[in-house]
Amino acid sequence: MATNGKLRYTTPGIETAEAERIVALLQDRLNATTDLHLTLKHVHWNVVGPHFISVHEMIDPQVDAVRGFSDAIAERIATLGGSPIGTPGALVEQRSWDEYSIGRATTQEHLGALDLVYQGVITSYRDAIQELDDLDLVTQDLLISHTDALELFHWFIRAHLEDKGGNLSTTGATTEGEAAAAAQQDASEAK
DSSP states (O other), X not given: OOTTSOOSOXXXXXXXXXXXXXXXXXXXXXXXXXXXXXHHHHHHHHEEXXXXXXXXXXXXXXXXXXXXXXXHHHHHHHHTTOOOOOOHHHHHHHOSSOOOOOXXXXXXXXXXXXXXXXXHHHHHHHHHHXXXXXXXXXXXXXXXXXXXXXXXXXHHHHHTTBOTTSOBTTTTOOSHHHHHHHHHHHHHHHO
């Protein structure tokens, strides 16, 4: 964006005001995917316990994919005439969520917390997709493809939290800490 917050140009067929709103939606998604890939890498480094290697190795492809989403979003912002902001300070200042709260912890604790993280990211993606329905189908398509992969990754996480009856250990948790504790307790009771 220009220093006054207005685009100097945009892609043909999109009005400037619409493009500015699309860029704002995309910047929020850029912040979310940048934060998510860093959070996933943090989990990769800090997960411990009996299922360490399977979770450790499951997370890295998610990191790579989500990092790719950030790049695609930033390039779409530039295509629309905007200037993607990828600095850590801007991310922290602009995000509407708290920093990931779990440090060194068991696989179940991290997976429980990640269940909530993915819920938040996917919900915000779906909200943006809905708004883009009337603004820009090309950008909407980009976010739909990301959501498809994010939902698959979320399923991978939830498969570790689900019992044979289809119940999630994290049901009802509203914080990462609660979800982590519930997942750990459920794992301990299953032994």
